[in-house]
Amino acid sequence: EIVEQVIDFLAAKCLAGRRVLLTAGPTFEAIDPVRGITNLSSGRMGYAIARAARQAGAEVTLVSGPVALAAPLGVERIMVRSALDMHGVVMARAAASDIFIGVAAVADYRVANAAEHKLKKDHGGVPAIELVENPDILAEVAAMPGAPFCVGFAAESRNLEEYAQAKRQKKKIPLIAGNLIQDGFGGDDNRLVLFDDHGSHPLAPASKDVLARQLIEHIARLTGNL
Amino acid sequence: EIVEQVIDFLAAKCLAGRRVLLTAGPTFEAIDPVRGITNLSSGRMGYAIARAARQAGAEVTLVSGPVALAAPLGVERIMVRSALDMHGVVMARAAASDIFIGVAAVADYRVANAAEHKLKKDHGGVPAIELVENPDILAEVAAMPGAPFCVGFAAESRNLEEYAQAKRQKKKIPLIAGNLIQDGFGGDDNRLVLFDDHGSHPLAPASKDVLARQLIEHIARLTGNL
Numbered sequence: 001e002i003v004e005q006v007i008d009f010l011a012a013k014c015l016a017g018r019r020v021l022l023t024a025g026p027t028f029e030a031i032d033p034v035r036g037i038t039n040l041s042s043g044r045m046g047y048a049i050a051r052a053a054r055q056a057g058a059e060v061t062l063v064s065g066p067v068a069l070a071a072p073l074g075v076e077r078i079m080v081r082s083a084l085d086m087h088g089v090v091m092a093r094a095a096a097s098d099i100f101i102g103v104a105a106v107a108d109y110r111v112a113n114a115a116e117h118k119l120k121k122d123h124g125g126v127p128a129i130e131l132v133e134n135p136d137i138l139a140e141v142a143a144m145p146g147a148p149f150c151v152g153f154a155a156e157s158r159n160l161e162e163y164a165q166a167k168r169q170k171k172k173i174p175l176i177a178g179n180l181i182q183d184g185f186g187g188d189d190n191r192l193v194l195f196d197d198h199g200s201h202p203l204a205p206a207s208k209d210v211l212a213r214q215l216i217e218h219i220a221r222l223t224g225n226l
Numbered sequence: 227e228i229v230e231q232v233i234d235f236l237a238a239k240c241l242a243g244r245r246v247l248l249t250a251g252p253t254f255e256a257i258d259p260v261r262g263i264t265n266l267s268s269g270r271m272g273y274a275i276a277r278a279a280r281q282a283g284a285e286v287t288l289v290s291g292p293v294a295l296a297a298p299l300g301v302e303r304i305m306v307r308s309a310l311d312m313h314g315v316v317m318a319r320a321a322a323s324d325i326f327i328g329v330a331a332v333a334d335y336r337v338a339n340a341a342e343h344k345l346k347k348d349h350g351g352v353p354a355i356e357l358v359e360n361p362d363i364l365a366e367v368a369a370m371p372g373a374p375f376c377v378g379f380a381a382e383s384r385n386l387e388e389y390a391q392a393k394r395q396k397k398k399i400p401l402i403a404g405n406l407i408q409d410g411f412g413g414d415d416n417r418l419v420l421f422d423d424h425g426s427h428p429l430a431p432a433s434k435d436v437l438a439r440q441l442i443e444h445i446a447r448l449t450g451n452l
Contacts, residue, residue, distance in 0.1 A: 031263070033383045033407055034331065039260045068294035105260065108347045118383045118407065121334045126359070131352045157259045157344045181259050181344065 014220035016057030021097035021148065022050055023090060023104035023137070025065035027083040031129060032115040039105045042186045043067035045153075046103035048212035050075050056216050058099070063089050065104055083107045083134040094141045094148060099219060101151040102138040110134050139171040149223050151215075154178040155185070164195050175222060177215055184208075194218055240446035242283030247323035247374065248276055249316060249330035249363070251291035253309040257355060258341040265331045266411050269293035271379075272329035274438035276301050282442050284325070289315050291330055309333045309360040320367045320374060325445060327377040328364040336360050365397040375449050377441075380404040381411070390421045401448060403441055410434075420444055 024046020029037045043064060050062040051072035060075045063086055071077040080086045083106045094100055109131035119127050142150040150173040154164040157180065164178035176195045183205070184190035192211050194201040196218075203214050220226035250272020255263045269290060276288040277298035286301045289312055297303040306312045309332045320326055335357035345353050368376040376399040380390040383406065390404035402421045409431070410416035418437050420427040422444075429440050446452035 028266075034265045034267070034381065034411065035263065035333070036265065037257070037261065038264050039262065040254075041260070107261070108345075109352060118381075120389075121359075126335060126357045129355050129357070131355070133347075133352065155260065155344075163346075185260065 012217075012226075013057035014217060014226045015053060015099075018058045018098045018223075018225065019096060020050075020053040020058040020060045020099045020101065021063070021090065021093050022046060022053070022060070022101040023063045023065075023086060023106070024050065025067040025069075026105050027065045027086055027107045028081045029083065029107045029110040029134075030081075030114045031111050031127075032117065032119045034118055037107060037109075037111065037129075038066075039107070040185050041065070041067075041105035041155075043069050044186075044188065045184065045190060045208050045212070046101075047072055048208040049101060049103060049215060052209070052212035052216045053099075053101075055213075056220065061093060061097075063093075063104070083110060083137070087135045087137050087140075090137050090141065094144060095146070097148040099151070099223065100138075100141050100148040101153075101219075102141075103153050105155065106137055107134055136171070138173065142171055142173045149174065149219070151219060152176045155181050157181050160193065161195070161200060164193070165200075168195055175219065196222065238443075238452075239283035240443060240452045241279060241325075244284045244324045244449075244451065245322060246276075246279040246284040246286045246325045246327065247289070247316065247319055248272060248279070248286070248327040249289045249291075249312060249332070250276065251293040251295075252331050253291045253312060253333045254307050255309065255333045255336040255360075256307075256340045257337050257353075258343065258345045260344055263333060263335075263337065263355075264292075265333070267291070267293075267331035267381075268411070268413075269295050270414065271410065271416060271434050271438070272327075273298055274434040275327060275329060275441060278435070278438035278442040279325075279327075281439075282446065287319060287323075289319075289330070309336060309363070313361045313363050313366075316363050316367065320370060321372065323374040325377070325449065326364075326367050326374040327379075327445075328367075329379050331381065332363055333360055362397070364399065368397055368399045375400065375445070377445060378402045381407050383407045386419065387421070387426060390419070394421055401445065422448060 025043035026039045026041040054060045062077045112130040112132045156163045168176040178193045191205040192203045251269035252265045252267040280286045288303045338356040338358045382389045386404045394402040404419045417431040418429045
């Protein structure tokens with residue numbers, strides 16, 4: 001904690017006074033009271049970015065799916081479980097934010113026929129899971145009148161540049177950070193490529209903390225804060 | 227750690243020299259490289275039982291699904307992800323164990339058509355998830371010739387006694403610890419009812435550590451070690 005306070009003190013305050021809203025971690029889409037669909041996001045990249053934004057002087061609100069990480073110092077954290085919960089919290093706060101960073105691995109689909117009680121294996125064979133599409137939080141925030149500066153994440157298992165640029169154009173957002181799943185999921189290190197109107201900017205492989213600070217500096221430059 | 231060593235020293239060695247194999251945590255059944263079906267098990271009850279068995283003098287092997295918990299002191303831990311992985315590790319070690327305790331919330335089903343690459347929302351509409359039944363690890367261990375003394379867990383959202391006793395009889399195991407999901411999932415405390423040939427034994431609500439020690443004592447009594 002002392003180390004964090006010292007870093008906090010020494011960091012360039014390139015986002016001083018800006019309000020940053022971000023999402024991190026996985027979402028959990030219930031099948032029944034105990035089972036659900038989720039993903040392998042550890043939340044570490046999002047938490048590192050929340051910390052870096054705070055150290056850069058921003059007021060940070062972190063909307064987090066279920067992870068086992070402590071809230072970064074000085075960051076307001078709101079825990080949610082499902083994509084719909086996350087959507088509700090983000091939409092209520094997006095208009096008051098200057099920058100929105102969607103790092104969470106939000107489930108594209110939820111279970112339409114979630115069961116109130118635990119499904120029993122003996123009753124009626126293999127359960128059928130019906131999926132319905134979840135709202136696209138990032139695209140909705142980007143489409144708001146007076147939208148905050150929006151940053152997305154693309155975690156792909158292949159074709160990173162193609163998929164990340166397609167996502168950036170489809171959602172109409174100025175900046176996407178892309179990474180290959182095999183480089184970063186669950187670990188402390190990662191490899192990021194930033195995609196913006198000027199093209200692609202690969203960052204050297206580094207710890208998630210270092211990459212988070214570089215991403216925050218890039219955002220500060222693009223928003224005219226640096 | 228010092229506290230744990232002192233408890234270890236003071237604890238009654240009612241399982242001295244016995245080999246205990248146990249499973250804990252959720253399993254994760256892949257849909258694609260990042261998404262999967264899992265459950266809300268935190269692993270805390272299973273880890274507490276592993277610790278209590280070790281403190282009672284047993285040689286403990288813990289087969290754990292993905293959780294963010296440290297391995298208990300002096301316990302051999304093997305991390306696995308899917309139910310099939312867990313099945314393989316357990317079946318390779320069950321014959322050499324005196325006691326098997328299945329605490330893990332093992333997925334009843336896995337995804338038959340898991341995708342090698344991340345599924346894209348734009349390609350082909352809502353994905354269809356086909357489920358196939360996983361092996362029943364506890365029932366298979368209990369059916370081995372010279373099977374270890376088998377203990378199961380039943381986490382239910384209702385009808386605890388009925389479901390737990392039915393599970394005990396169907397899998398032919400001497401002891402099941404039952405709890406209601408709303409009492410224990412994710413938290414530090416729990417409420418357990420033990421079901422054996424003599425009937426049901428409700429334990430007073432307590433921390434998972436205290437309940438784990440009571441369960442270990444009950445197992446020691448039933449196996450003639452106390």
